[in-house]
Amino acid sequence: MRTEGRAKRLPRAVRERQIMDAAVDVFSRLGFHAASMDEISDVAGISKPMLYAYLGSKEELFATCIRREATRMMEAIATGVEPDQEPDVQLWSGLRAFFGFVGENRASWMVLHRQASTQGGPFAVELTDMRTRAVSLVAALLTQSTKAPATKLEAESLAAALVGAGESLAEWWLDHPEEPAGVVAARLMNLVWMGFGDLVDGNVWHPPSRR
Amino acid sequence: MRTEGRAKRLPRAVRERQIMDAAVDVFSRLGFHAASMDEISDVAGISKPMLYAYLGSKEELFATCIRREATRMMEAIATGVEPDQEPDVQLWSGLRAFFGFVGENRASWMVLHRQASTQGGPFAVELTDMRTRAVSLVAALLTQSTKAPATKLEAESLAAALVGAGESLAEWWLDHPEEPAGVVAARLMNLVWMGFGDLVDGNVWHPPSRR
DNA sequence: CAGTAGTCTTACTCGCGAGTAGGTACCAGG
DNA sequence: CCTGGTACCTACTCGCGAGTAAGACTACTG
Structure with missing residues (x-):
């Protein structure tokens, strides 16, 4: 290097x-x-x-790194997502964009996810900002779906769980790079959209290729 | 202190x-x-x-901390879970035990989740061990459910996503301590068992009080 | 070709924190 | 009352890494 x-x-x-x-x-x-x-x-x-x-200083440098990488990532997702579509399709495109970015920017992802979240310094702000934006995005998606979660708190926590699931799955993916991004994304899509209950019964969610 | x-x-x-x-x-x-x-x-x-x-040394001390806290946590979960029950009930009791532990042992949780996972030293081993045990537990639960995920890889990655969702939600919970453990656990249970698809349609999962 | 602005270096200072040397207090059992 | 052992301390060494002083080299501009 x-x-x-x-x-x-x-x-x-x-x-x-x-x-x-x-x-x-x-x-x-x-x-x-x-x-x-x-x-x-x-x-x-x-x-x-x-x-x-x-x-x-070292702290400034680190904060600058966080900011740059966070921006790059949010832009990648914003570019990939398709608004004015059904909620499931929006979520699907968002997930694809996210896993696509992580797959091609492992270092960026590690700095963002592992490092920034632990150092309690002024960096947490930058990172929390991005995470909050991501969570809000998902929360908005949930709220806009008809009879979805009632309270704001509920939507937010569900969104946090989903974002966390994505982060964790991305982490897992780092140890199993042989899987293509699309497959990993589809798996998470199925989990959060269908739920284990449906998956157990063999009901799966199909990507929009059938549309 | x-x-x-x-x-x-x-x-x-x-x-x-x-x-x-x-x-x-x-x-x-x-x-x-x-x-x-x-x-x-x-x-x-x-x-x-x-x-x-x-x-x-400092490293030995840290590793010992990880080991002790990881053991405490896994024991808490193992004690809380109810085997020989329907898969959903097992998952539910596991989630309750997990969030119960985190709620009463914030410091333990932070050491385990935030600190240990980032330091690449000999600690990662301890932590990865625990996480692997947790993931295997969930993966086994999934596999034992009838028509559940086909490949081993698929079950494992779904389990990783679920564990990650739990971790992330626990993290979110630290910022919203007013919510009781049971509510947070139930929310995650609904997400992963029913999926957004059902939640959007108003179908929710009911805790085993109805049994 | 002098002057000035911007690039880039070697060679330091200095504090912090891991780890230790070499003791002191206190409690057994003889 | 001595002898050993265990709990416990003050006061160090020493390397590593953040940050800096002071200047050298290049290039453009008049």
């Missing part, structure tokens, strides 16, 4: 990108505390003072 | 308990890296060398 070519004297914007990429990589592998600024500057192929000059 | 009475010259077994309790408390609040041995010994009301004499 180490940058080799020693390409010298690059413009600031480019360097910042390189540094951010390196930081996400290192943070995802080691976690916030265990990651050292020396390691990050090393992976980025620059010296430490550059790092401080461009991205500030 | 600081131990005041300066009760002196206690037998080793008692001190070890105190130290473990203090360690779980500190680890849960600060995480593995940010927690210092000085802080732990301070909270436990003893000096650092005692800590090292009794519980070994």
Whole structure:
């Protein structure tokens, strides 16, 4: 991963990108505390003072990583989802987009999910923000469905459970990469839409290919 | 939380308990890296060398905490679940036991879920062990249900999703402590057993009080 | 070609925290 | 009252990592 070519004297914007990429990589592998600024500057192929000059302190750098990756991910999902469709189709497209993103951005996902959630610092804010947006999205989807959950609290907690199920399944997926994204997404779709009760009886939810 | 009475010259077994309790408390609040041995010994009301004499290095201490709390939790669930019952009732009792434990042992839960899962060290083993046991438990429950998921992989991933949903909902619950454990458990039960599809149509799952 | 702005480096300081050396108090049993 | 053992302490060493001082090298601009 180490940058080799020693390409010298690059413009600031480019360097910042390189540094951010390196930081996400290192943070995802080691976690916030265990990651050292020396390691990050090393992976980025620059010296430490550059790092401080461009991205500030370690905490600032981490927060910036979170923000960037969270934005990337929410955009990926927003792009993938299809509004003005039946609730089940909306959920389905959202899940596909989510698992698609995780599959192609494992490091981003690890920084977001594992690292950010544990460090109680100013980062939790960024992360909680994104998670809240995701939960609200799902909660809105549930509420808009006819006789769905009554109270706001109920919808929110169900949405939290669903988001958590997605996160956890994504985590599991990291250990079983042989499965394609679509299959994993479909599985979760079936779980949350049909429920075990129906699955036990052999009733499954079909993707919109039949439409 | 600081131990005041300066009760002196206690037998080793008692001190070890105190130290473990203090360690779980500190680890849960600060995480593995940010927690210092000085802080732990301070909270436990003893000096650092005692800590090292009794519980070994920081890593050993942390691993011991994980093991103890994981065991406590799995025992709580095993005690709460009712085998030889219909699958839905088994799941229901398991969920109740789980949320009951988390509600009364927030610190234990945080150490287990947030801290242990992120530190890639030798702890992950302990934690993964427990999680695997939990997932296997659920997977077995699913497989034993008649026409349930075909492949082993499918059952496992669904179980992982369910366990994750539980973890996530427990996390959400920490921010909404006003809700009683039973309500939260019932909500998850409805989600995973009935699915949104049924919930949207107003079909809910009833706890076994009707039996 | 001097000046100025921006890129980039080596070589430090300094505090924090893991782990330890070397003791002191207290309680057995002889 | 001595002898050993166990509980317990103060006061260190020492490395690692965050953050910085001070300057060098390049490139554009007049």
